[in-house]
Amino acid sequence: MAPALTVVRGLRLQSYARGDYATAHALGEAATAATQDGPTPDALADRHELVRALTGVGWFTEAADLHQETLAARQTLLGADHPDTLASAHALGLALYGLGRFAEDEQHMRYAADGRHRVLGPEHPDTMESRACLSDAIGEQGRWAEAEDLARPNLALSERALGAEHPHTLQSRIALAWLLSRNDQLDEAETLARATVSGSERVLDPEHPRTLNAQDLLAGILLRQHNWHEAEHVARSVAEVRERIFGREHPHTLAIQTRLARILIGAGHRQQARDLVAHTLTAGTRVLGPEHPGTLSCHEVYELATTEEHT
Secondary structure, eight states: OOOOHHHHHHHHHHHHHHTOHHHHHHHHHHHHHHSSSSOOOOHHHHHHHHHHHHHHHTTTHHHHHHHHHHHHHHHHHHTTTTTHHHHHHHHHHHHHHHHOHHHHHHHHHHHHHHHHHHTTTTTSSSHHHHHHHHHHHHTTOHHHHHHHHHHHHHHHHHHHHOOOOOOOHHHHHHHHHHHHTTTTTTHHHHHHHHHHHHHHHHHHHHTHHHHHHHHHHHHHHHHHOOOOOHHHHHHHHOOOOHHHHHOOOHHHHHHHHHHHHHHHHHOOOOHHHHHHHHHHHHHHHHTTOOOOOOEEEHHHHHHHHHHHTOO
């Protein structure tokens, strides 16, 4: 491997780890362009990291298509249970989650979780990460009890094997917090979400995407508890950082804008909510498509804001 290419790959991985997906994408393109010598393991590794960055910047359709190609190539070249093949299945699941295709996400994430359990062992960080993501996919389909039965022991195992503030433990904790919040177990969900926010701020960075995800969930829990003031404060902070880092029309920015609009309605600021969600609905329809779950949620909030204002 050329020394310069080794440096590019190292910088790309560092950028991805700190949540700088735009830089990781650019470096991945550079590495991929330098390895146009067929589907070798190194070339597929470069493509994999490039496409992970595409998921990070919200290009879910492109990411899903390219991850599917990489997965198929790795299955042929390396075998179905090779760790790199399983990493591609996991990454494809994440892209499908971003598209709202939760049944397909579950299929690929289960493949990754089961394979990693066999090959890497039940206490490997990658295994626990796939199980956490699998519980998300199951929960998004409304199978709350099944999802919690997976997420709760996964968190306990991660805390014991990796420590309370390992990044994978933080992900497992926020996965359980999300499930509990959707199943109306708000007090425990709030405790877990706050712990994840504080841990992520220390271990990752206050503006790391996973920290922002935990804050986003906390805002949603506070919303459901009718704690309007704190919910609005948290949501506005997340919205400002996401817009600055990712752009105003990134899917994650649109999601927190929708949540903020819902909070504003609850707090009685209906005109502010209507102004905000009108832009978000237009952008969401264009970026995500009219049938994406995020767009449908935004449309629901828009209708609520409009109805409330005229009653």
